[in-house]
Amino acid sequence: MSLWGRCRRWLAEVSPSCQQAARAQSARLDGSLSRSASLGLWIHLVLCRWCRRYGRQIRSIREQMKKHPEKAHAGVPDALRSEAKERLKEILRKPPAED
């Protein structure tokens, strides 16, 4: 076995699986990846283009949401209906009695 072959073999042993790496990449987005886990993830990403692609895609989803919050929020009403406002005012004028 070539030296590079041995290296790869060793790296594979200390790196997590793709399934674990996917969790780790998510944890990294939430700032909760430990230093030793980061190292394992880094090694895995060097070896695995599938996981590099996965990471790139979940990061780009985040970036899009950050860049265009109004589009990500679209369809969600962000103001009270005017009837609701009137109803609220009515209630505040005559708040229900305490029990």
Added chain:
Amino acid sequence: MEEKDARRDGMRPLSVDKTWLPACAHQRDGAPLAMKSEPTSPDVDPAPPAAPRQGKLSDPERWVDEHGDYLFKYAMTRVRDPARAEDLVQETFLAALKGGKSFEGRAAEKSWLIGILKNKVVDAYRKTSRESSFTDLEFYQDEERDRFVQEGLFKGSWDHDLGPQEWSAEAGGTLDSQEFWKAFHDCSSKLPKAISTAFLLRELDEMETPEICGVLGISENNLWVMLHRARMALRRCLEANWFTKTR
């Protein structure tokens, strides 16, 4: 041979390592984070940044015009249900009225009202959404499992037919297209409610994980798994609904 070795199973069980998880003080049955008073008490005053001053008593009807939309929007991002959000705003105003404080300046008044609303949201979650998230998580666990090889030498590796495909549009920046956002809304509305709420609080409101745990009344483990599953499912759904159509 080396290729195969690279995918061998028997790696460290990373998922049980607590150091991976976000710090989250709030546990399911413990006291919620950052709550200074009893959550059930309606007239709580969750420590406004400015001390209340004696002035003319605020006009409650003016609250509706000045703060109503903001409070509603705040509640909407957390409960994703217009009727529930309206109820929460109403409860907040009533509690504020009962509290009978007045503030110099709109900013202090607003943060006082938000403080009350925050507690109302926590209460609402404690009452309703405790049980639902667990089955959702189980559902997504199955979904996650499909994507990875389950047996043998390649255990835990992406299944190459089901794993992430290259999004060629990525480089061109066409992610921000009408089609992308349509797929985004279709896909995020398919997520179970608790999971999409956690995800949107994190990504859109950029809330830190301990605070989300507090709002949703869930444990750190649960939140961490929910966020992971949300990203996984959303990515997959976007790939199917948007990328394959624009290819």
